[in-house]
Amino acid sequence: MKNGEIESSRRYPSPNPHVRLYELTYWSEGLRIKGMLAQPKSGATRSGILYLRGGIQSIGMVRPARIAQFAAKGFTVFAPYYRGNRGGEGKDQFAGEDRWDAVHAVDVLKKFTNGQIHLLAFSRGGIMAIWTAVLRRDICSVVTWAGVTDTVLTYKERLDMRRMMKRLYGGTPNTALAAFEERNPLKHLGDSDAAFLIIHGLKDQHVSAQQAFLLEEGLKVHGHHYETWYFPEYTHFFPPAQNRQTVEALTEWMTRQENRCH
Numbered sequence: 001m002k003n004g005e006i007e008s009s010r011r012y013p014s015p016n017p018h019v020r021l022y023e024l025t026y027w028s029e030g031l032r033i034k035g036m037l038a039q040p041k042s043g044a045t046r047s048g049i050l051y052l053r054g055g056i057q058s059i060g061m062v063r064p065a066r067i068a069q070f071a072a073k074g075f076t077v078f079a080p081y082y083r084g085n086r087g088g089e090g091k092d093q094f095a096g097e098d099r100w101d102a103v104h105a106v107d108v109l110k111k112f113t114n115g116q117i118h119l120l121a122f123s124r125g126g127i128m129a130i131w132t133a134v135l136r137r138d139i140c141s142v143v144t145w146a147g148v149t150d151t152v153l154t155y156k157e158r159l160d161m162r163r164m165m166k167r168l169y170g171g172t173p174n175t176a177l178a179a180f181e182e183r184n185p186l187k188h189l190g191d192s193d194a195a196f197l198i199i200h201g202l203k204d205q206h207v208s209a210q211q212a213f214l215l216e217e218g219l220k221v222h223g224h225h226y227e228t229w230y231f232p233e234y235t236h237f238f239p240p241a242q243n244r245q246t247v248e249a250l251t252e253w254m255t256r257q258e259n260r261c262h
Contacts, residue, residue, distance in 0.1 A: 001027040003100075004107025012036065016068040024078075028104040029097065031089040035080035035105060036062050038071035039112065047140075047258065048113035050132070051079035052102055054123025054146075056092055056164065061085070070120070073251045078109040082128075094124065094168050095151060095183040099131040106136055116140050116261060118254045119194075123207055123236070124148050130185040130215070133192040140261035142192075143250050145199040146207050146236050149215045151183045157208055186218045195257045196226035197250060201234030225260070227253070 001007070005027045012021040022037045040046065051067050054060035062079040070077045082098045083090030092098055106117055119142045121129035126147020133139045148154055152173045155165050166172060169179040196219055200212040209230070219226040229246075231238070238246060 001030075003027055003029065004104040006108060006111070007032060009037075012064065014038075014068060015065045016072055018042075019068040019071040021064055021068065024108065025088075026104065026108045028083065028101045031083055031101075033080060033083055033090075033101045033105075034086050034088040035078055035108070036064065036067060037108075037112065038064075038067040038077040038079075040071050040074055040076070042074075045112075045114045046074055046076050047116040047118065047254070048109040049075045049077045049118050049120050049254070050102065050105055050109055050129075051077050052119060052121040052125030052128045052132070053079060053081070054121075054125050056094055056124065057085060060123060069247060070251065073247070075118075075251065075254075076109065076112045078105055078112075080105040080108075094165065095127045095131070095148075096168065099128055099135070102128045102132045103135050106132065106138070116258050118257070119143065120250070121145065121147050126207075126211070126215075127151070127183070127185060130189070130192075133194045133196075134185050134188045135191075137193065139192070139194040141195040141197065141254050141257040143197045143199065143254065144212075144215065145246075145250075146201065146204055147198070147211065147215070148207055149186060149211045151180045152177075153208070153211060153214070155180070158206070186214060189218045189224065190222045192224075195260065196224055197253055198226065198228045198230075199246065199250065200228075200230055201236060201238065202230055202232045203234060204236045206236040
């Protein structure tokens with residue numbers, strides 16, 4: 001089956017009366033992958049947000065209320081679960097071959113939008129979003145919020161993730177460096193022409209601000225259009241009121257970028 005082709009769709013209960021939710025099954029590199037689509041009930045053809053979740057397996061799973069929050073702003077949103085999750089085929093590889101699940105999810109989203117596609121990534125989704133922007137030329141903008149950008153740095157920072165990364169990558173950065181470097185998109189930033197917005201709490205202990213600084217430096221080297229919103233007082237998770245304010249601001253930022261998109 002063709003990558004990005006939808007095999008099935010079913011309605012999903014929506015927490016927002018103004019938003020319809022569907023769980024879709026689509027094809028990615030010969031595997032059936034699942035994800036959630038959120039559409040404003042207004043019915044107008046809108047710009048799209050590909051929401052790239054954090055975590056792995058059940059940790060950080062897509063929350064209907066979260067993607068409905070962005071759909072309520074007028075965007076059509078699609079959030080892939082990545083392979084091996086919620087009944088999807090294959091195995092989640094934490095930014096390995098599963099990056100193609102994000103890349104092909106863009107084609108799913110385009111079926112429901114006006115063709116203007118933005119990427120919104122949280123935590124682990126950051127590295128998925130950068131790869132998607134590198135591997136596609138039709139991405140308008142990328143927002144990485146507390147985003148992972150470098151797997152070697154993640155291994156060094158997150159003692160609780162080392163066993164998982166050793167298993168998936170075949171070793172440590174000392175014994176299997178090629179597997180870590182193969183997942184690192186920063187050296188390929190020159191292949192993307194999307195605008196970037198980096199959002200990070202400087203007290204984040206799950207994904208350090210150093211990850212954001214590495215991305216910023218890479219974007220600067222390649223002459224990218226980018227902005228940074230650093231919050232000295234916040235951790236990995238923003239307080240509810242500030243979270244809502246940031247959602248409002250970043251969706252406005254996305255809309256402004258559409259004037260410069262092809």
